[in-house]
Amino acid sequence: MAIETVLVAVGRGDNEAARIEALADAITDLAESTDAKFTLLHVFGKEELEELIEQLDFDEPGDADANAVARRHSATRALGKRLEAEGIGYTVRGEVNDGAAMGVVAVADELGADRILVGGRDRTPAGKVVFGSVAQRVLLEANCPVTYVRTE
Numbered sequence: 001m002a003i004e005t006v007l008v009a010v011g012r013g014d015n016e017a018a019r020i021e022a023l024a025d026a027i028t029d030l031a032e033s034t035d036a037k038f039t040l041l042h043v044f045g046k047e048e049l050e051e052l053i054e055q056l057d058f059d060e061p062g063d064a065d066a067n068a069v070a071r072r073h074s075a076t077r078a079l080g081k082r083l084e085a086e087g088i089g090y091t092v093r094g095e096v097n098d099g100a101a102m103g104v105v106a107v108a109d110e111l112g113a114d115r116i117l118v119g120g121r122d123r124t125p126a127g128k129v130v131f132g133s134v135a136q137r138v139l140l141e142a143n144c145p146v147t148y149v150r151t152e
Contacts, residue, residue, distance in 0.1 A: 003034045007113040008090075009104045010042050010075050011134065018151045020075065023119050024082040026149045030115070031088045038090040039111060040079060042070040043103035049096055066094030101137030109143055116146045 008023060030036055044052065044066055056072055058064040070076055071092045083090050097103030108116050118135045139146050 003030065003036045003114045005111050005113045006030060006036045006038050006115045006117060007104070007108045007111060008038060008040050008079075009116060009118045009134075009138065010040050010070075010073070010079060011100065011119070012075070016151070017078075019119050020078045020082060022149050022151045023079055023117060024086070026117050026147060027083060027088060027090075028086050030117075031086070036114070038083070038088065039107075039113075040070075040076050040090055040092045041095060041104060041107055042066075042073050042076055042093075043095045043097050043100040043107075044069065045098045045100075046096055049094075066096050067092065068094070070094030099137075101134045101141065104134075104138050105141045105143070113144050115144060116142055117149055118146060119149045120151065 006027070008027060010023070027038055031038070049066055049069060052069050053064040056064070056069065058068070071094075076092055080090060080092065093107065095103045095107050097106065104116065104118070116138060118138050120135050135148060139148065
């Protein structure tokens with residue numbers, strides 16, 4: 001199966017440099033071996049989006065939608081900067097869904113994604129049993145393969 005469309009779930013916790021690097025490395029590996037198109041997705045809860053719109057102080061409040069907020073989000077910008085340095089093209093998308101995992105799955109289905117990349121962090125031995133609520137839910141619910149990108 002060819003990998004043509006890859007959805008990269010970027011969350012609030014992905015602001016850490018190590019997590020950005022791990023996701024960027026996984027994307028770079030895929031970009032080197034495929035002609036895939038990459039979409040960086042940030043899913044916002046409705047209240048979270050409203051708060052961020054106020055904090056970001058848009059010149060035209062009508063221009064403030066989930067896509068615009070996702071483009072300004074620090075994690076998305078940091079990852080995008082790294083991909084641009086590697087010459088990898090991407091798009092950014094924001095989605096409003098109070099269930100982050102189901103938002104990722106819904107967008108993956110809508111795009112016809114061939115792969116989803118979802119980041120995670122190191123956990124204690126007991127914590128490794130459960131990846132984390134969002135990552136675990138995406139792994140269980142996605143209709144395409146999911147790559148769990150662990151921070152070292």
